[in-house]
Amino acid sequence: MVNYRYAIEIGGAYTKIYVKDCGLSLCEPTLVAAEPTPEGYKVLGLGLEAKKLMGKTVDAVEVFSPVTNGLIENFEYCQKLLEYLFAKVDFKKKRDNVMVIISCGLSEEEKRKYLNLLHSVGCKDVCLVPSIICTCIGAGKNISSTKTTMAVNIGGANTDIAVINMNSIVKGATLGVGGRAMDSAIAHTIAYNHGIVIGLGTAETLKNEVGSLFTNDSLNMEIAGVDIETKIPRAYIITSDDMYPVLEPYFAEILRAVEVTITSLAPEISTEIINSGVMFAGGVSQIAGLNDYLKKHFRFPYYIVDDADNVAILGAGKLLNDQTLLAKIVENF
Ligand SMILES: Nc1ncnc2c1ncn2[C@@H]1O[C@H](COP(=O)(O)OP(=O)(O)O)[C@@H](O)[C@H]1O
Ligand SMILES: [Mg+2]
Structure with missing residues (x-):
């Protein structure tokens, strides 16, 4: 080998x-930042350098x-x-x-x-x-064992859901739901509800710092955006209450998919999962209030791992x- x-x-x-x-x-x-030129796209930045250019350059530069x-x-x-x-x-x-x-x-x-x-x-x-x-x-799971583990990884672009034993995936699914879709939804909602345009980088910061699945969380953050009508920069305070209705449907969708997966398993396997609990990981599972939300809305035992993004x-x-x-x-x- x-x-x-x-x-x-x-x-x-x-x-x-x-x-x-x-x-x-x-x-x-x-991420890649690139600009169209007569000879084709010219790369302006990669990785961290590309992220720094997000929303900071002329419209023609794309960060993707x-x-x-x-x-x-x-x-x-x-x-x-x-x-x-x-x-x-x-x-x-x-x-x-x-x-x-x-x-x-x-x-x-x-x-x-x-x-x-x-x-x-x-x-x-x-x-x-x-x-x-x-x-x-x-x-720290022993994936070689006959004992089944179920894991859900909520990442930047997708959520992977899998049931694992004896070194392989018994059942797996990938949902196109992740942090980036949430960031876009936050930016759209703020534009629609408050008339302010913000960049995706700001939307991501909002999700990570103010985003919460507690129904009455009091976190808030001042953001700078551009007023849609006057085109003049304007500051606005966004609260967790603004974020909850935007974020919650994504978690509801993820939980539905996890429950569908569990209920489609053979009883020997699903009972093991119910005994050991479903493991949640991925950067987005660090969102404030996930534990509380799962307690209220998820019908199965669960736990959220430490160091979820890495x-x-x-x-x-x-x-x-x-x-x-x-x-x-x-x-x-
Ligand atoms: N505290 C947080 N709350 C919500 N989302 C978070 C938090 N911290 C990081 N994220 C999000 O997690 C995602 C990155 O997670 P990660 O598991 O590293 O993704 P991937 O492996 O798919 O690149 C990003 O969308 C990031 O904004
Ligand atoms: Mg990942």
Whole structure:
């Protein structure tokens, strides 16, 4: 078996790289900023540099994710982003063996695209591992056991839901619901209700700092936006109460999908899950009030993991040191 030195997650919000024996070494937005020129698009920034340009430049400059809902949407920009990010962690200028952690709902063709992408930026040996399995490993679960684990990872672009035992996914689903859709909804709602245009970066900050699933939370934050009518910058205070009706439907949708998955399982498996609880992870599960919301609206036992946004890449890091387990997971995927 090949000895893998790097693990990478090209997430809907962040790309993370784990280097064996070094740890989580990089986390930058999965973003590209580009400007159209007569010779084609010119890249102005990648990763963190692209995020800094969000909303700050002339209209023609686009800041976008080259990955949509876990799929490689723009191959060329993915290559540019990976080359840039690998250069940042590539201490020894040797990046031959890479493990890529991806969504569990991808077709064989989409998986091949990931292999081609990594090969095209100079990786020799590449293997694919479902990120939801890494989430379980990161949370300390024994995924080789016959005992079933159910995990839900609410990330930047999607929510992965999976039921896992004996090194493989018994049942898995991917929902196109994640933090970025919530950010867009926040920006639209503020424009509609308060007549102020804000950027997606501000909307994300609002979600993370003021967003809450407590019904009467008192968090608030002053934002700066542009008045739709006067076109003049205007400050406005947004409260958690403004955020709840925007965010809540996304969590309701996720819970519905999780419940549908559980109720479609064989009774031997679903009873195990009811005993052990459903694990929630992913950056968005750090939202204030999720625990309270689940208590009220989720019919099954549950728990939210620590380090929810990094648990998958940290699990992938552990796998880099367990070649035997890695071989079994790759074989079953
Ligand atoms: N406190 C928070 N509340 C709500 N969302 C959060 C919070 N912290 C981070 N996020 C969101 O989590 C998402 C990133 O989660 P992550 O699991 O790293 O995503 P991915 O792996 O899909 O890139 C982003 O949309 C980010 O805004
Ligand atoms: Mg992730």
